[in-house]
Amino acid sequence: MNRQGLSSISKDQKSLFPYLFALFFGIAFIDSWRRVGIDPLFFFEREGRDHLWKFIRGMFPPELSWQFLSLMFQPTLETIQISVMGTVIAVVIGFPLGILATRTFSVSGILNEAELKGAPSRFALRYCVYFCARGILSLFRSIPEFVWAFMFVRAVGLGPFPGVLAIGVAYGGMLGKVYSEIFEGVNERPLEALQSTGANKVQTFCYGWLPQVLPNFVSYTLYRWECAVRASAILGLVGAGGLGQQIEISMRMFNFHEVLTLLVILFVMVAAVDFVSAKVRSTL
Amino acid sequence: MSSGSPRPAGVHIPWPAHPGRAGKNLSTRLVLVGLVILLAWSYQGSAVRLGELFSREGGLQILAYIAKLFPPDLSTAVLREATKGTVETFAISFMGTLLAVGIALLVVFFASRNLIFSGLLYEMEAKEQWRRQALRFIPYLCAKGLLNLLRTIPEMVWALIFVFLVGLGPFPGVLALGVHTGGVLGKLFGEVLEDVDPQPIEALQSTGAGRIQILFYGILPQVLPQFISYTLYRWEVNIRVAAVLGFVGAGGLGQRIHIAISLFLENQLLTLIMAIYLLVTLVDYLSAYLRRKAI
Numbered sequence: 001m002n003r004q005g006l007s008s009i010s011k012d013q014k015s016l017f018p019y020l021f022a023l024f025f026g027i028a029f030i031d032s033w034r035r036v037g038i039d040p041l042f043f044f045e046r047e048g049r050d051h052l053w054k055f056i057r058g059m060f061p062p063e064l065s066w067q068f069l070s071l072m073f074q075p076t077l078e079t080i081q082i083s084v085m086g087t088v089i090a091v092v093i094g095f096p097l098g099i100l101a102t103r104t105f106s107v108s109g110i111l112n113e114a115e116l117k118g119a120p121s122r123f124a125l126r127y128c129v130y131f132c133a134r135g136i137l138s139l140f141r142s143i144p145e146f147v148w149a150f151m152f153v154r155a156v157g158l159g160p161f162p163g164v165l166a167i168g169v170a171y172g173g174m175l176g177k178v179y180s181e182i183f184e185g186v187n188e189r190p191l192e193a194l195q196s197t198g199a200n201k202v203q204t205f206c207y208g209w210l211p212q213v214l215p216n217f218v219s220y221t222l223y224r225w226e227c228a229v230r231a232s233a234i235l236g237l238v239g240a241g242g243l244g245q246q247i248e249i250s251m252r253m254f255n256f257h258e259v260l261t262l263l264v265i266l267f268v269m270v271a272a273v274d275f276v277s278a279k280v281r282s283t284l
Numbered sequence: 285m286s287s288g289s290p291r292p293a294g295v296h297i298p299w300p301a302h303p304g305r306a307g308k309n310l311s312t313r314l315v316l317v318g319l320v321i322l323l324a325w326s327y328q329g330s331a332v333r334l335g336e337l338f339s340r341e342g343g344l345q346i347l348a349y350i351a352k353l354f355p356p357d358l359s360t361a362v363l364r365e366a367t368k369g370t371v372e373t374f375a376i377s378f379m380g381t382l383l384a385v386g387i388a389l390l391v392v393f394f395a396s397r398n399l400i401f402s403g404l405l406y407e408m409e410a411k412e413q414w415r416r417q418a419l420r421f422i423p424y425l426c427a428k429g430l431l432n433l434l435r436t437i438p439e440m441v442w443a444l445i446f447v448f449l450v451g452l453g454p455f456p457g458v459l460a461l462g463v464h465t466g467g468v469l470g471k472l473f474g475e476v477l478e479d480v481d482p483q484p485i486e487a488l489q490s491t492g493a494g495r496i497q498i499l500f501y502g503i504l505p506q507v508l509p510q511f512i513s514y515t516l517y518r519w520e521v522n523i524r525v526a527a528v529l530g531f532v533g534a535g536g537l538g539q540r541i542h543i544a545i546s547l548f549l550e551n552q553l554l555t556l557i558m559a560i561y562l563l564v565t566l567v568d569y570l571s572a573y574l575r576r577k578a579i
Contacts, residue, residue: 017577029382032375036454036535043449051449081329084322142561146440146528146538150545155349156337160330165337234440238531241330244440248532251444259445267436283311 058256068258072246076265079242080273082160082235083228086167090228091221093140093172098179100133105183105209133176140173145231149240163240167228178220179213186212222277229273233266243269349550356558357551365540366559373536373563376454377526380461381519387434387466388473394427395470396477399499431474434467439525443534454535461526465518476510477503509579516571516578523567527560537563 042048099105106112106126116123145166152162191208199207236244243266250258336342393399439460446456480503488502530538537560544553 021574021577028375028378032378035372035375036379036458038379038455038458039450042455048450055445055449078329081326084326085330085332088323088326138565139561142524142564143557144524144528144560146531147541147557147560150531150541151349154545155346156333156342161332164330164332230438234438237440237444247441248444251448254448263437263441266438266441270436280315283315 055256058254059260061257062260062264063255063257064261068261072243072262072265075236075241075243075246076269078160079233079236079244079269080229082163082232082240082242083167083225083273085164086171086232087221087225087228089164089168090171090175090224093168094137094175094179097133097137097172098176098183100129101137101176101180102183103130104186104188106130134180137173137176137180140169141171141177142173143170145170145235146238149235150238153239158239158241160241163232163235163242166235166240167231171224171228171231175221175224179217182213182216182220183209219281222281226270226274226277229270233269352550353554355551356554357549358555362552362555366537366555369530369537369540369556370559370563372454373523373526373538373560374567376457376461376529376534376536377519377522377567379458380526381465381515381522383458383462384465384469384518384522385515387462388469391427391431391466392470392473392477393499394423395431396474397424398478398480399503427470431467431470434463435471436467437464439464439529440532443529443532447533452533452535457526457529457534457536460529460534461522465522469514469518472514473507473511476507476514480506512578513575516575520568520571523564527563 043052107116107123107130112126116126148169149162149166152165156162156165186209190212191204194204194208232240232242232244234242234244234247236242236246237248239245243262247259247262247266250256250262337346442460442464443456446459450456450459484506485498485502488498493501526536526538528538528541530536530540531542533539537556541553541556541560544550544556
């Protein structure tokens, strides 16, 4: 190929995209900067420095009295309990919806070819179910768990229960989506083989789908549990129990030495959960 | 076994045992028992009252709440406020993510082992210069520790802290997002950097390129696509977080949602939730589009 040919190829591929992107980026940057009121020198000015100093000095020494620590024991355990129950509910919500939201399971693909050919009404019904399941999952995960928690506090009252429900619903949406993605990624050949031996849907599911997806499911669910621990630790900010509530109280009372202790507790708890989760994952 | 000698009739030949199978079974069982105990303990501790939730009364209460949400309040004033909140949330997530990238890029080169003290780039150095190596180890540890600290404290707690430090408004939200996400991106970027293909680096080094040159021509071109991909992913996460940062006074849609819930303005709440839904969906599409374009 001569040089002319090469250059014409590269010219064809050039597009307006980089310029448009730079333009939008610049506009968004300038507008956001002004809208958000960024003050880059704040911490070098007197007021900012004073606040920062007050905060850092207030944190030391951390509150280590036995009385405080024993009071914090219960919320710490509660945080873990909320995360576990929340994850359980998330699985209960996410698993069935994830199945329904899997295209290859009901709507398209080799498994349904024979069944759906020439049956438009059946196809429409199944597509409708598929579409609804996707919609519900997307709704569940698009509303942040904080907003869910706040609404559940209104619906069922203060305490750990609304936290459990919030994590269950929001993480159910995320788990369902990821489950359906894992389902769609399975190797279809064993399924086809099963079907050709006359296995029905349930049998195909139990012996064809499940064995393929289970390791991924467990590992992703454990990962989500780790996230749930972090989430439940701060859901308390809206009154849903756990450590977050204590952090907020101490922060509002300007008891920064308590804040430091709570942050250390949080750190240790998250590290312990990550460790346990990694251990379990390596066992499975 | 397939081409083995003819088997004497009636002799049972056991299947070869799977190596380590017995031990694996035991640990799996232990994990299962632990799981059951954990579940029971969590169930009684978290005051789950599913019966109440699905009872007639509880169900009616929730249905009544949902009914109160409708219809969404679409009056001009509310819509204007929702739009303002949405744009502000977008701005917070945008600036927060940019700040995070800045923090991560500043710190990460010190926090990746193969760039700062070991591996190919330092192989040629004499072994006696251990003092110099130790000196390089210190910034590595500091950078790692800093990233861990930033990452461990959740965004909402950072937001509480920054609201105290700089006052109410979107600015503390940006700082909170930037600081926490900076820690996360620092870790992710670091993993990418430690995974780079050493061959181009070796080639560059053999031509006599300095370390800075190797960084720009050997390492950055390799990692840039993944850096962009991770940044976009965190942006998607951040838009969700920015939408609720307002609960602790850090601006955006969250602040308006907090007010709407606290004042029992359920119809406005639905409008704001719809705004979050739209914004999150839009950003997901935008991010997917940019990822396809950039990589």
